[in-house]
Amino acid sequence: MAETAHSDAHSVGLVKAEQADFSGPFPLASGETLSAYSLMYECYGELNAERTNALLICHALSGHHHAAGYYDLEEPKPGWWDVAIGPGKAIDTRRFFVVALNNLGGCHGSTGPASLNPATGRPYGPDFPTVTVPDWVRAQAALADRLGIERWAAVVGGSLGGMQAIQWALSYPARVGAAVAIASTPRLSAQNIAFNEIARQAITADPDFHGGRYLEAGTVPTAGLRLARMLGHVTYQSDDGLREKFGRAVRSGDLDILQDVQFQVESYLQYQGKSFSRRFDANTYLLMTRALDYFDPARAYGDDLVATFAAMQARLLFISFTTDWRFPSARSREMALAALRAGREVSYVDVEAAQGHDAFLLPVPRYLDVLRTYLAGLEGQS
Amino acid sequence: MTLRADLKLIAGMVPEGARVLDLGCGDGALLAWLAEHRGVRGYGIEIDEGQITRCIARGVNVLERDIDEGLLDFPTDGFDVVVMAETLQAVRKPGIVLEQMVRIAPRSIVTFPNFGHWRCRLELATAGRMPMARHLPHAWHDTPNIHLCTFADFEALCDARALTIYDRKVVNAQYQDAWYMNRWPNLFGTIAVYGLRRPGAAP
Numbered sequence: 001m002a003e004t005a006h007s008d009a010h011s012v013g014l015v016k017a018e019q020a021d022f023s024g025p026f027p028l029a030s031g032e033t034l035s036a037y038s039l040m041y042e043c044y045g046e047l048n049a050e051r052t053n054a055l056l057i058c059h060a061l062s063g064h065h066h067a068a069g070y071y072d073l074e075e076p077k078p079g080w081w082d083v084a085i086g087p088g089k090a091i092d093t094r095r096f097f098v099v100a101l102n103n104l105g106g107c108h109g110s111t112g113p114a115s116l117n118p119a120t121g122r123p124y125g126p127d128f129p130t131v132t133v134p135d136w137v138r139a140q141a142a143l144a145d146r147l148g149i150e151r152w153a154a155v156v157g158g159s160l161g162g163m164q165a166i167q168w169a170l171s172y173p174a175r176v177g178a179a180v181a182i183a184s185t186p187r188l189s190a191q192n193i194a195f196n197e198i199a200r201q202a203i204t205a206d207p208d209f210h211g212g213r214y215l216e217a218g219t220v221p222t223a224g225l226r227l228a229r230m231l232g233h234v235t236y237q238s239d240d241g242l243r244e245k246f247g248r249a250v251r252s253g254d255l256d257i258l259q260d261v262q263f264q265v266e267s268y269l270q271y272q273g274k275s276f277s278r279r280f281d282a283n284t285y286l287l288m289t290r291a292l293d294y295f296d297p298a299r300a301y302g303d304d305l306v307a308t309f310a311a312m313q314a315r316l317l318f319i320s321f322t323t324d325w326r327f328p329s330a331r332s333r334e335m336a337l338a339a340l341r342a343g344r345e346v347s348y349v350d351v352e353a354a355q356g357h358d359a360f361l362l363p364v365p366r367y368l369d370v371l372r373t374y375l376a377g378l379e380g381q382s
Numbered sequence: 383m384t385l386r387a388d389l390k391l392i393a394g395m396v397p398e399g400a401r402v403l404d405l406g407c408g409d410g411a412l413l414a415w416l417a418e419h420r421g422v423r424g425y426g427i428e429i430d431e432g433q434i435t436r437c438i439a440r441g442v443n444v445l446e447r448d449i450d451e452g453l454l455d456f457p458t459d460g461f462d463v464v465v466m467a468e469t470l471q472a473v474r475k476p477g478i479v480l481e482q483m484v485r486i487a488p489r490s491i492v493t494f495p496n497f498g499h500w501r502c503r504l505e506l507a508t509a510g511r512m513p514m515a516r517h518l519p520h521a522w523h524d525t526p527n528i529h530l531c532t533f534a535d536f537e538a539l540c541d542a543r544a545l546t547i548y549d550r551k552v553v554n555a556q557y558q559d560a561w562y563m564n565r566w567p568n569l570f571g572t573i574a575v576y577g578l579r580r581p582g583a584a585p
Binding site (some may be wrong): 333336337340341343345346348349350367373374375377 | 401424425431434437438439441443444445446447455456457460505573
């Protein structure tokens with residue numbers, strides 16, 4: 001099966017991660033400064049001679065630079081957004097030069113809490129500065145400069161990635177042709193922040209967390225990370241979606257005598273939590289959820305979303321999913337209406353999908369069709 | 383690009399450079415034409431998935447939304463013109479939609495098919511069956527048209543809701559007019575294009 005995937009004409013095929021090193025200082029919104037940093041990234045497709053067909057992919061909470069294709073033929077799973085990126089796919093690599101990166105503070109090779117702090121020679125750990133969505137976008141702009149990309153034909157992202165697309169249009173109005181924000185929101189609700197805080201508490205309460213210095217202590221707060229991921233994962237799914245997938249199916253044990261019963265959904269969540277805790281850094285999780293909580297571009301515009309969108313130039317597309325209760329349709333609708341009132345070119349589509357927030361990562365036909373149609377109409381592509 | 387005849391009638395009532403909201407914009411043909419020929423910045427509201435994709439394909443701004451769920455979050459006079467072409471008969475609360483339209487813009491343009499046309503009257507009177515015609519092609523049990531009305535009904539509603547009719551064009555199914563349609567619109571007119579505004583709004 002993996003063989004078929006690799007020989008698939010719609011796959012970008014084998015890809016290679018690149019590293020861009022930047023010598024600082026890189027001042028952050030928090031007032032702190034990074035003396036130097038590196039970003040991991042991948043590119044798919046060809047940059048045209050006019051350099052007008054570049055498209056930036058921004059990742060969500062647990063994402064990274066490996067968005068499409070395979071590192072080697074043994075790799076069972078492609079990049080995290082392979083359903084959308086490739087030749088002939090919604091984000092068509094025959095038309096666009098696609099760039100995906102791992103954000104600052106990430107744990108997949110870009111400078112983050114697990115990197116060595118040049119000032120101490122030890123891992124940053126909890127000393128890694130707070131980073132915000134605007135910080136990420138400035139770092140992405142530095143990468144764009146390095147790649148010789150003056151203007152993106154589009155900046156595209158789902159969830160936290162959608163926030164970066166919005167921020168791009170705000171921070172660099174002239175450098176973005178279109179911003180596409182999928183399953184996103186202009187700010188987190190109290191409920192959203194509450195879920196993030198429970199996840200953070202799960203991590204910091206783990207005895208293996210050691211105040212964030214677990215790398216030096218030689219431990220990993222896997223129990224906390226597992227719990228955080230399980231909680232997050234439930235909020236990314238819909239009630240209907242979980243019912244469709246698992247219902248009340250029992251994996252083991254006996255419901256008649258109530259002995260050692262394990263429902264399918266439990267074992268699924270435990271698997272998700274376990275695999276996540278092996279590959280994700282706890283401090284990065286804390287940092288990413290904080291960046292989510294702090295995101296509020298309208299704050300600088302007197303909490304006026306219309307004034308916020310008035311400061312942009314990009315064309316905007318918002319896509320939401322009907323069963324997403326993490327960042328519900330109403331939030332995308334709110335942004336679309338504010339953009340309309342601000343006189344922006346804007347479209348908004350509410351896709352019926354049972355998969356909740358996670359739908360943005362899944363092959364939902366109407367969603368990918370809308371994305372493909374929209375991107376195909378943009379200027380600058382090959 | 384040639385414009386459908388009914389849309390051409392509407393387009394003639396939209397001033398150069400206007401900000402236009404099109405309720406039930408379909409495939410976006412009117413807005414695309416207005417953008418190209420009149421320098422109009424337009425936005426469409428549509429609920430049909432296929433039509434929304436067609437709007438996006440032709441670069442027309444479209445927001446997926448059910449008109450019946452309300453237009454309250456659109457600001458007063460946020461647009462120059464609101465258009466609703468052949469959609470009135472398909473909404474749940476036509477009176478409320480019309481009131482919202484005249485609030486959102488100083489000018490509203492509404493078109494709908496006339497159920498009072500003589501062929502409809504004849505069919506109901508002679509065959510005793512719900513009429514079907516070129517401008518009303520659906521069977522009664524399978525139609526999006528849940529609020530069919532005659533021109534006289536519509537004008538009575540406007541009167542009751544204090545909506546000012548500032549313009550009216552009556553045409554046949556080929557969107558042509560004739561003296562007898564102007565003399566007896568409710569009997570011979572097939573489609574009407576009405577210009578509405580709220581009382582006190584500048585003409």
